[in-house]
Amino acid sequence: MLFAQILLLLMCLASGSIAKHTATVKRTQWDQIAINACAKELESYKFDTDVKGRHASICTYEPALGSWLHCAKGVLDSKKKNKETFEKSFGRINQFCNDYHRKDGDVSNEEFYRIFSNASAFIRPIGEVKESVSCPVIPDKASLDRWVWAYFGPLDNLDKGNVYGITICLYWLGVLFIAAVYHLLNFSRLKQTVLRNRVSAFLRAHYVLPALIHNHAMSVGRWFFIGLVPTRLETLVLLGYVLLHGVLLSSYNFDRNELLSDHKSQVLIFLSDRAGILAFAHFPLIVLFGGKNSIMTWLTGIKYTAFITYHKWLGRFMLVDCAIHAIGYTYHAYIENYWKYVKYNDLWTSGRHAMIIVAVLVFFSFFFFRRHYYEFFVITHIILAIGFFYEAWRHCYKLGWGEWIIACALFWVADRILRLIKIIIFGIPLAKLKLHGESMIQVKIPKSSKWWRAEAGQYVYLYFLKPKMFWQSHPFTVMDSLVEDDMLVIVITMKNGLTKKLQEYLVQNEGHAEMRVLAEGPYGHSTRTYLFESMLFVAGGTGMPGPLSMAIKAGQELKNNDDYRTIKFVWSVRNLELLEVYKKEVMVLKELNVDVRIYYTGERKDELSVEEGTTANMNMQGRLLATPKTAETITDFGRPNIGELIEEAVSGANSLLIVCCGSEGFVDKTRELAAKKVLENGEKWIEYVEEFQNW
Template sequence: MIYWAGLMFISFCWKMLVTVCPRVATQTSTLGDKIRKHLTLPALFNGEHTAPFSVFGFDYALMPSRGEGLVLMGFFIINFVCLFVDYNLDNNNVYWPDRKDIQLMRYMADRTGIMAFVQTPFLILFGGRNNFLIWLTGWSFQSFMLYHRWIARVMYVNAVLHSVGYTAYGLVFGKETFDSYWGDNYWRWGAVATVIGGLIMLQAAYMFRHRWYEIFLIIHIAFVAVYIVGLWYHCVTLGWMEYVYASIAVWAFDRLVRLIRIFAVGFNVVADVRVIGDIMQLEVRPGFFKPAAKPGQYYYIYVAKLKFWENHPFSLVEVRDGKYVFVAKPMDGMTNKLWNYLESQPQRSAEMRVGLEGPYGEKFLVEPFDTVLLIAGGIGISAMVNYAKTLAAKKREGQHIILYWIMRSDNSLEALKRPMAELKESGLIELHIHVTSSNEVEKIQLEPQTSDSEKNSFDSTPALLSVNYVKPDIEEVIRQVIADANGSVAVAVCGSESLNDASRRATAANVDQAKKRVEYYEEAFAWA
C-alpha cells in the first residue's frame, strides 16, 4: 500500500506542478531523454502495447509500456520479498515447540492470506470507472486497468499459497483433524473464494474479455460478488473485516457516482441518430447538467431500446447547438445492432431515447508544447477533433499544430466534414487527410452534402478538404516533425493497434532528437 501510495504521491505532485506551471512539462535533460527513450516510453518487449501479445496466432495479453513494467516490477519485488523475510521460528514456540516446519507452514499461510486480503480494496478501486486516483494522479484508465489485472494475479498467487499452506498445516495433524475443518464456515467460504478467484482468472483472460466483452463483464461482476461474499464469511469471525468493508465501499462509491452522473447529465434523453457515410452520428441533448466540452472527454452511452443492460464509451466530438455530438463506427455488438436498426429506418435516421453517463477522461497536457502533432486513425478522429479545436482556439504565436487523419475509406469523412472544414478554414492548423483504400495520388474536393437523406448538422459547410490517397509512413512523419521542430514536441495518437504502436516506437526512438522535450500521449479505444 505504501508502494502504490508513494508512486501516486509523486504523480500527484507532478500533476499539481504542471497544472500551476505548464511549461515545466516541456523541459528535459539529456539524462531524462535517455531514461524515457530506453526505460519508460517504449513497449515492454517487441514494440507492441496497444496490440496484444500473440504466440502461434493466439492473442494472450496486453503488454505494458516499459514505464508501467517498471512499476509492476517494483510491486512484484515487494510481494516476493514480503513472502520470504522475517519468519521467527523458535524451538520454544508455545504452540508448536520443536516443530519449525509447522511454524513455518502456519506463518506462511497466515501471511499470504493477509497479503492477498489487504489488496482487495485497491484491486476494486483500480478497476472502477470512478476511481478517484485517476483524478489525483492523472494516470490513464488503461494504466489502472493494467495494474488492476496484475494486482489480481499477484493477489491470487497469495490466496492459493494461503490455501495450500493451511491445507498442508491441517493434514499434518491427521486426516480427522483436517476433515473437521470443513465443518467451519470460515473454512468452507475460504475454499469458495479461492475456487471462484481461480475462475475469475480464467474468465478474464484476454482472449475471452476482448472477444466477448459484455459476457465477460456480466460473469466478472457476478463472480466478484460471490468472491466478496466468500471473503465476508471467511473473515467475519476471524477479523480483517475492515478490508471487506473498504472493498464494498469503493465499489458502492463507483456505482453511486455513475448514477449521479447519468441522472445529472443524461437520464433518458433524446438523441438524433443517423448513418452518415460508413459511420453513425449521435447528437444527444443532455439533461439539466451540461458539462463543458473538454478534449479527452468520453461518455458512456446506453441505448435501452436495443440492449438496455449495456453501455459503451464514445469520445465527445463537439458540442453544437447545445447537442453533444458523437460518432460511432459499427462493430459486432451493440453498435452493429444500432447500425442495422438505422438501416431499417426511413432516411437511415431515428430519434431515440438514450442514457448518457459522463464525462470521463483525463486531458493530455499538450497545450504548452511548441509543436503538437495529433495523429488519428479512422474513428480515432473523434478523440482528436476536440484537441485540434481547443488548440487552434488558444494557439500561441509560433506554436505549430499538425493533425494527421488516416482512414481506410473517404466515406468516414462525411460525418466529420464540418468540424474538419472549420479547422481547415481557420488556417491555424496544418491538416493532412489520408485515405488508404486506393493507391492513386490525387486531390479531391469534398462538396457540402445536399442530399436530404443524409442531411446532417454539418450540411452547410463550404468545405474544401484536400485528401491524399496515399498511406503515410507515420514513423517517418514523426521523425521528420521532431527533427524540424524548433522547441518541445507533443505527439498525441488515437488509432488502430498498429498505428498506436508505430507512433510509440517512432516517438521513443526520436525522443532525444528535438531541441526540447518530446512527450507522447496515447488513447486506445480498447482497454479490455
C-alpha cells in the same frame, strides 16, 4: 438471496456492528506470551509438590505460582510493558488455572500481588537449587528466551502480515502521490523547464514510453493465449510492487528450536497466514483501481487503461496469495491429521468457496474473453467478485481482517454513487442517430444540463435505452458539435456486439432513428495544448474524434501573436465514408490555420473518369475522389511517414505535443517512434499522449 445478504452486510456496516465483530486485533499480546512461555519453562522443573493434573503445580503450589508471576514480570519488563499489562497477565493465569479455582472463584489482583511480593523475598536462580524446588525460582534465561521466541513468532507473524498489508497499500499510495505531483506539473511550463535535458530524455525514451516488449495497444499471443503488454513505466511500477510483495512474503521469525511445532509446520502456517493477510490487503486496491476512477484520473493523470493494468496484476497476485494460503493450510491439515475434523466447518467451507470463485473469476478475465465476449466478461466479473467477497467475509467473520472488505465495499459503493450522479446530471436526452455508409453511426445528443461539460478528448459510457440494449454501456469519445450549440456528437464504428445491433436497427429504420440515451461521464482528461510550441495530432481511421477535438481546441486557443506555434493534423484514412462524416470538422480545422494532412490509404481510383456529368454514375469512392472538394481534402496517398512528420514538427520548436489515436498497430508504431524522437531530441520537450485505450 445473495444480494439480500450483501445488502444486509452493507446496512450493518453503516451501523458499525459488524465492523466491531470482525475487527482485526493485535495478536502479539505480551501478557499472554509471558504467561505461556513462563509456564512452559517452569513446568519443566520438579517442584516439591505431589499435586497432579495439567498445570497443577504452577497453579496451586505457591512457590511455583510466585515464580510464574516473577517470570512474567521479568519478561514484561524486558519488553518495557507497564503495570496494566502485568495485571492482564493475572487474568491469563486465572484462565489457565480455571480448573483449580472453580470452587473459590478467580484469584484477586490483591492476592496475586501478595504472592508476588512474598515470592520476591525468597526467590533464587534455578541454577542454585539442587534437588526438588521448594522456593520461588528465577528460570534459566536462555531456555526461557527460547520459549518466548517460540510463542512470539506465530503471533508476530500475524501482526507483521497486517503491517505488510498496509505497506503494500502505502506503496500504491506513494505511486499515486508521485503521479499526482507529476500531473500537477502539467499545468505549467515547469515540467518542460525542469525535465528538459538529456538524462530525462534518456529515461523517458527507454523506461517510460515504450511498451515493455512488442506492443502496448495491440495484443500479443495467439488464440486463447493473448494478452496486453504494459508500458515500461507501468512495468516498473509493477516490478516495484512484485519485489515488495515477494520480500513481504518471505521474511519470517521461525523458531529453529522447534519447541511448539516442527520447521515444516511452521513454514506452512507462517507462509499461509502471511499470504492470507496479504491477499486481504489487496482487496481495496483491486476495487479502487478497477472502478471508473474519474477522481483518481483527475488527480493523478493516470489513464483508466493503466489503472486496469494495475487492477489485473494486483488481482493475479491476490490469486497467488489465496492459493498459497489455501494449499498451505490444506496440506498442513493433511500432514497433521485434522483435515477430517475441519473440512466441513464454516471457516474451511467458505475458504474453499472463495478460492474456487476467485480462480474462476481470474480465468474468465483472460483477454480472450474480454476481447470476444466483453459483456459476458463484465457480468461474470461483477457476480463472481460479489460472491468472492461474500465468501471472504464469511471466512474472516470470526477471525478479524474484515476492515479490508469493509474498505473495498465502501470504495465500490462510492464508485457506483459517483457514476450514478454523473448519469443523473446528464439526464435522459433524446439522441438522433444517423447511419453513414454501412458501418458508421453518427449520434447527436442535445446537452440538457448546463452542469455537464466534456473537455476535448474525453469519453462517455453510452446506454441506448432500447429493450435489447439498455443494460450495456460502451465507451465513446464525445465532441462538441461545430454547427449546433449545446449538441454533442459521437461517431460510432460498427463492431460485432451492441454497435452491430444499433446498425441493424438503423437499417430497419432507413438510416435514421431517435432514442433516449444515458451517458456516464465524462471520463479521461484533456491535455494542456497551450503549453506547447508545436503540436502534431495523428489520427488513424476511426481514431479521429480524440485528436480532432483536441486539435480544434488548440486551434481556437491560438492567438494572433502566436506565429511561432504550429499545429499539424494528420489523418490516415482508408474509408471514404469517414471523410464524409468528418467533412465539416476538417473544414473548421483549416479555417483555424491548422495544417491538415489527410493520407488516403484506400484503393485509388485514378482510372475513374472525372469528366463533367459523369460523377453521378460513380460509386461513393469514385465521386469523392473525383470532385474538386474532396480532392482538396485528401492531401496525400499512401501511409504517412510518422517519423518524418515528428521530425518536421519538432524542428524549430522547443516543445512538441504528439497526440495519437487509431488502430492498435498505428498507435504502437507512433509510440515507438515518439520514444525514439524523445531520445534524439534530448534538448527539447516532446510529450506523447495516446488517446487510444484498450483493456
